[in-house]
Amino acid sequence: MSLALRLPPDIPLTLVSDSLEPKDDKTWCLWDKRVIPSPDLIHHTWNCLKVIGPDGEAIRSRLSQHAYYCIRSERFQQYGLDKLSNRPQTRLIEARVNEIEPGKNTAVLHHTSGSTHADMVFQSHRPPPNTHLYSEQRIALKQHFQGWDIKTVQPVFDPDEAILMDFRVDQSLGFAFVYVLPFSTTEALVELTFFTPDLLDNRAMYSNLLTAYLSTQFLLEPDSYSIKRTEFGVIPMVDGFVPSPSEHPIYSIGLAGGHAKASTGYAFSRIMRDSMRIGAELSRGVIPGRGSLSEIRYQFYDLLILQLIKNEPDRAVDIFTTLFRKNGFDTMFRFLDEQTSFSEDLQIMASVPRYSDFFRSMWRTRHRLASLSVRG
Numbered sequence: 001m002s003l004a005l006r007l008p009p010d011i012p013l014t015l016v017s018d019s020l021e022p023k024d025d026k027t028w029c030l031w032d033k034r035v036i037p038s039p040d041l042i043h044h045t046w047n048c049l050k051v052i053g054p055d056g057e058a059i060r061s062r063l064s065q066h067a068y069y070c071i072r073s074e075r076f077q078q079y080g081l082d083k084l085s086n087r088p089q090t091r092l093i094e095a096r097v098n099e100i101e102p103g104k105n106t107a108v109l110h111h112t113s114g115s116t117h118a119d120m121v122f123q124s125h126r127p128p129p130n131t132h133l134y135s136e137q138r139i140a141l142k143q144h145f146q147g148w149d150i151k152t153v154q155p156v157f158d159p160d161e162a163i164l165m166d167f168r169v170d171q172s173l174g175f176a177f178v179y180v181l182p183f184s185t186t187e188a189l190v191e192l193t194f195f196t197p198d199l200l201d202n203r204a205m206y207s208n209l210l211t212a213y214l215s216t217q218f219l220l221e222p223d224s225y226s227i228k229r230t231e232f233g234v235i236p237m238v239d240g241f242v243p244s245p246s247e248h249p250i251y252s253i254g255l256a257g258g259h260a261k262a263s264t265g266y267a268f269s270r271i272m273r274d275s276m277r278i279g280a281e282l283s284r285g286v287i288p289g290r291g292s293l294s295e296i297r298y299q300f301y302d303l304l305i306l307q308l309i310k311n312e313p314d315r316a317v318d319i320f321t322t323l324f325r326k327n328g329f330d331t332m333f334r335f336l337d338e339q340t341s342f343s344e345d346l347q348i349m350a351s352v353p354r355y356s357d358f359f360r361s362m363w364r365t366r367h368r369l370a371s372l373s374v375r376g
């Protein structure tokens with residue numbers, strides 16, 4: 001959908017999706033307003049953010065160069081459908097894609113409503129092959145999370161301040177934090193997030209940990225709030241991520257195109273930027289290139305951070321907290337958006353306590369360095 005919104009209007013478009021019904025199943029957060037197709041899509045904005053260390057130390061900041069924005073998937077999809085309904089030469093097909101058959105200069109999409117021929121296919125439904133994702137050499141973690149939209153009886157939240165990471169959760173199951181997005185004094189999305197190789201054994205474990213968090217940190221017992229909605233997700237965090245092949249006339253986009261940032265799982269802005277790039281290339285009559293892989297130095301930092309999270313999760317918690325305390329949120333957002341200069345990167349690295357840890361991590365990842373890919 002994000003790409004469909006960015007295509008030049010003179011290009012005929014067929015969108016095939018297994019569901020054209022807008023779904024309220026994802027809450028996307030980002031800090032780069034320029035990639036949001038319309039300000040009407042913004043559900044809430046926070047100018048103050050907080051990271052809380054395992055010992056309760058709160059690092060808070062009023063953002064000056066950014067803000068933290070939240071978009072709900074239902075509104076985004078409805079907006080997209082409304083736009084596409086007025087777009088010339090546009091067909092929407094609700095069907096499940098079974099196969100994409102490549103031809104020399106065209107491709108055929110075989111789906112449950114028939115077949116569609118196209119000059120180019122942009123696919124976001126097919127995950128990269130498992131062999132790429134989880135070969136032994138790779139550091140392959142998953143960001144897995146369960147969030148609850150809750151409504152409390154009493155006012156407890158500050159709708160001007162979101163908690164980006166609260167590390168006051170049991171770290172014995174791996175690197176974990178809670179994310180709190182307050183929409184009013186009585187409404188918030190509270191999301192328990194893990195960066196670990198495997199999911200928890202069952203969904204009840206996420207629920208129990210969320211219940212315990214709300215009780216301990218907000219003194220909210222289950223009878224003092226209601227759960228209005230649940231969201232659950234898994235995002236790949238893999239070093240040197242190899243997306244499923246993108247070769248004319250079939251291109252992989254979205255998570256299938258490898259656009260999640262390896263060390264954080266943030267993907268929304270990157271997917272939006274990639275859609276804008278493809279749209280601009282097609283407007284100029286250019287066949288889209290391979291796209292916006294991270295610059296090699298950022299792939300390297302992602303590799304170091306993944307290595308730390310996997311092998312020394314306690315140190316990683318310490319490092320994340322320190323990075324925000326010493327560098328501030330605006331600088332960290334530019335770093336995570338891969339917009340910092342090399343000298344800023346060095347300052348950021350040097351801000352970490354015992355930054356020799358990074359060099360130890362570098363040594364441990366030496367077998368992976370050769371595989372970092374140069375931007376295409």
Ligand SMILES: Cc1cc2nc3c(=O)[nH]c(=O)nc-3n(C[C@H](O)[C@H](O)[C@H](O)COP(=O)(O)OP(=O)(O)OC[C@H]3O[C@@H](n4cnc5c(N)ncnc54)[C@H](O)[C@@H]3O)c2cc1C
Pocket residue numbers: 016017018019025026027028029030095096097098124125126231232233234235253254255256265266267268269271
């Ligand atoms: C719950 C959740 C919250 C997230 N929050 C954030 C966030 O805050 N910030 C951030 O940066 N990233 C976030 N992400 C990560 C990422 O931004 C999203 O996963 C994003 O939706 C990925 O876009 P996509 O186009 O790759 O996949 P999707 O949005 O999943 O789109 C794929 C589409 O393909 C359709 N489809 C699937 N299979 C078929 C088939 N066989 N035939 C036809 N259609 C099919 C699906 O119905 C879907 O509409 C989140 C992910 C999840 C799951």
